Amino acid sequence: MKAAVLHGALNMKVEEWSEPAPGKHEVLLQIACCGICGTDQHIYHGHPGSAEVNPPIVLGHELSGVVLAVGEAVFTLQQGDRVSVDPNIYCGACEYCRNGRAHLCDKLNAVGVTRDGGMAERCIVPASNCYKLPNHLSMLEGAMVEPLGCVLHGYKKLELRANHHVLIAGGGFIGQLFLQLVKAAGVAHITVSEPNPNKREALLKLGADNVVSPFDPTEAAGLLSSADLVIECVGRTESVELAIKAARKGGQVLIFGVASPDAQASFSPFDVFSKELRIMGSFINPYTHEEAITLIAQNIVQIEPLISHRIDLEELPEFMTSYPKLNVTKAIIMPS
Numbered sequence: 001m002k003a004a005v006l007h008g009a010l011n012m013k014v015e016e017w018s019e020p021a022p023g024k025h026e027v028l029l030q031i032a033c034c035g036i037c038g039t040d041q042h043i044y045h046g047h048p049g050s051a052e053v054n055p056p057i058v059l060g061h062e063l064s065g066v067v068l069a070v071g072e073a074v075f076t077l078q079q080g081d082r083v084s085v086d087p088n089i090y091c092g093a094c095e096y097c098r099n100g101r102a103h104l105c106d107k108l109n110a111v112g113v114t115r116d117g118g119m120a121e122r123c124i125v126p127a128s129n130c131y132k133l134p135n136h137l138s139m140l141e142g143a144m145v146e147p148l149g150c151v152l153h154g155y156k157k158l159e160l161r162a163n164h165h166v167l168i169a170g171g172g173f174i175g176q177l178f179l180q181l182v183k184a185a186g187v188a189h190i191t192v193s194e195p196n197p198n199k200r201e202a203l204l205k206l207g208a209d210n211v212v213s214p215f216d217p218t219e220a221a222g223l224l225s226s227a228d229l230v231i232e233c234v235g236r237t238e239s240v241e242l243a244i245k246a247a248r249k250g251g252q253v254l255i256f257g258v259a260s261p262d263a264q265a266s267f268s269p270f271d272v273f274s275k276e277l278r279i280m281g282s283f284i285n286p287y288t289h290e291e292a293i294t295l296i297a298q299n300i301v302q303i304e305p306l307i308s309h310r311i312d313l314e315e316l317p318e319f320m321t322s323y324p325k326l327n328v329t330k331a332i333i334m335p336s
Contacts, residue, residue: 003120009046032139034118035062063118064142087111103286154282170233183207
């Protein structure tokens with residue numbers, strides 16, 4: 001089969017890859033759609049993903065597909081089923097797994113990170129990680145269940161009230177997913193901090209009450225100590241520092257964006273103390289997949305309008321190289 005194989009940092013090639021066969025508890029999928037995540041870009045540039053990556057490997061942890069074959073112990077799925085995949089595989093035996101925090105598993109594995117994923121024609125996944133899709137959901141929407149599940153995990157950490165002012169730092173794909181969830185919660189005011197003026201109209205259509213540029217000194221100054229709740233979706237030092245400065249007394253700050261491992265942010269511990277801030281992280285998507293499917297199925301969260309780039313598998317290596325220049329909101333691979 002054809003697969004986009006990562007051989008090392010900045011080295012990806014589309015080539016013939018070994019044809020997989022499902023194990024006893026696994027299924028073989030014909031890949032229908034695979035998203036390109038910001039984490040894939042981190043891995044492509046030599047950084048770790050949700051777990052350590054050991055090339056050569058096929059990336060792609062946002063995927064949907066059609067079941068081609070099932071292992072001998074699989075009874076919940078059959079050939080022809082349309083499924084979305086939760087890529088994360090937990091050991092079930094470590095301290096975190098045994099105490100209800102499986103996503104912090106000491107031996108975390110993941111489809112498209114520690115084992116071959118969806119940037120290929122076919123892929124093997126555990127049957128327990130597959131979720132059947134409603135007939136009216138597209139395979140594109142099925143692939144995007146995974147990032148929505150991650151967003152949903154972070155969203156559930158927040159204490160939202162109707163009178164809150166919410167600031168979302170970053171108006172990209174993740175920020176747009178958070179925006180739709182926060183809008184559905186009925187909060188009083190939502191501001192999005194986004195430097196790209198081309199995203200302004202889309203953000204307003206999705207429910208933002210105001211879109212400001214963090215690079216405009218006047219607009220940035222207006223954000224200081226203004227928000228009851230700040231969701232940081234960028235993963236850059238500047239956006240993390242802005243998030244903490246923008247939180248008002250008693251505020252909540254969710255650090256969701258994936259920063260480079262060596263990034264360092266500066267903030268005032270006195271501000272955290274005196275404003276009694278609650279600062280939280282959010283990591284992957286523990287058991288949120290089924291709920292995320294329902295949010296899309298009920299049209300509470302829209303996916304199709306957020307997709308900026310659609311490519312085929314052969315284009316992927318060049319696309320990964322050019323990615324930083326392409327103004328990507330969300331890109332997907334639709335294998336031909």
